[in-house]
Amino acid sequence: MHKNKFIFYTRNISKLKFHLLFSFFIIIPSLLKAQIHCGTVEFIPNSPLTQDFTFDSFNQYLGGITFNNIGQLRINVEDKAIVDPDCRWFLTMEISNSGGGTPAGEWETLVVYGGGAATTPPIDLLQIRLRNGCQTSPIDGLFQTFTNHGDVTNIIADGLARNDAGNCNLNVNGPGDYLTNYNEYTFTIDVRIKPNFTLKPGIYQLSVKFHLEEQM
């Protein structure tokens, strides 16, 4: 009896293994598989930008500091050799305070001057504006703020129907590049910070990640 039971179980385990392996190697890879619709999706150049804000006069604290055109996002999206009508892209920006031990809603502290009982700057101090000649983004020309580390704002949203360049339409997301359609494939970045008088003096840092990706 005991021997028969043992055989019964091993056979069932073999079947189970088979199903598990089948699922793992056949079904899951099928789900993961994503077809490429575009030939190239890139920023030109994609080198990082830095911008320093130094507040050392009272007028700057009162009025804030705005830097217009700290850089540009120049987009190049090309079709594949065999043109796929589903080649579309989306563009987002994501705020980061480096995570780690930094509270989600605050700037990353690099240095603190003095020891007053003030507060660390909140992330929503930073305002970012994107704009281009055709105002293709729904948030074109509007300063955007973020609340917490990891917050994402759509510039050209994911999941939209294809909207080809050439007519200065909203949400242009088809193939094209900044050389042939400059006003639709170039985004200028403006940054503004307007601190208040309750913040702890020091040096703080944030980074904004602009993410360009083809739609699936």
Add this chain to the structure above:
Amino acid sequence: MKKLSLSFIVGVGMFATSYAQLQDEKDVTITMDLQPVLQLDMSTSNQLEFVFDDISEYYSGITHYAATILKISSTVSWDLYAVGRSNGTTAAGMWDQQLDYGSNNPNAIDQIPLSAVELRQSQANSGDGAAAGAFSDYSQAFATTGAANAGNSLYVNGGAITPPSTNDKYIAGHAGTSGTAGQDFIAGGSYLTQTGTTSDYYYAIDYRILPDLPAIFPNAANAAGTAFVDIVTANAAGNYAEPGVYTMYVQYVLLEDQ
């Protein structure tokens, strides 16, 4: 086993043909340097002269109204205090005698306390909740002559610039770093953005010196205003101020509440 091997091969093959979406990223790093800015704009004459050449001036004192205007702008929470100082050539905490008018009476001494100067600020201190002394600021009206009053005597700490303690007088804010509004600081701000008739960022300062007769400066008091240090109390009965020219200075200190 054959089925298993087949599924493994197919699976690996499928992995090998799966793709990642085309994407690119560009980063902007933003650094913010918040430097503390404290600005004390003071308009006053270079020298305030108190010339006592009339008996009534000895009795009633001389007052200079709004002789100093203090305007504050600060990006951080702050405290403001006044401190009496001198070169200490006569003695620490005393006026400097520049000229002696030749009185050789042994009761005529040159030890005039710096706290003989009285101040009156135009706006009460709204950040003095943590004050523990008899007088938290200089906002009370100058006392009438005839009875000594320490409510307006200038804070002095032996001629040093050391900030007052919780028992002493500040013009705005106070000792301590509780971080609680109204307790021991004035929040950052500027007289430039204030509205209304009064402001925590704007003070007119009146000065009074009351020698009395004999000239003992009865309102001179210690830092906390709990004891008088007039010439008789600090020295001996019968002493009085030696006629002459004396100088001292009032230093206004604006500092971050920390």
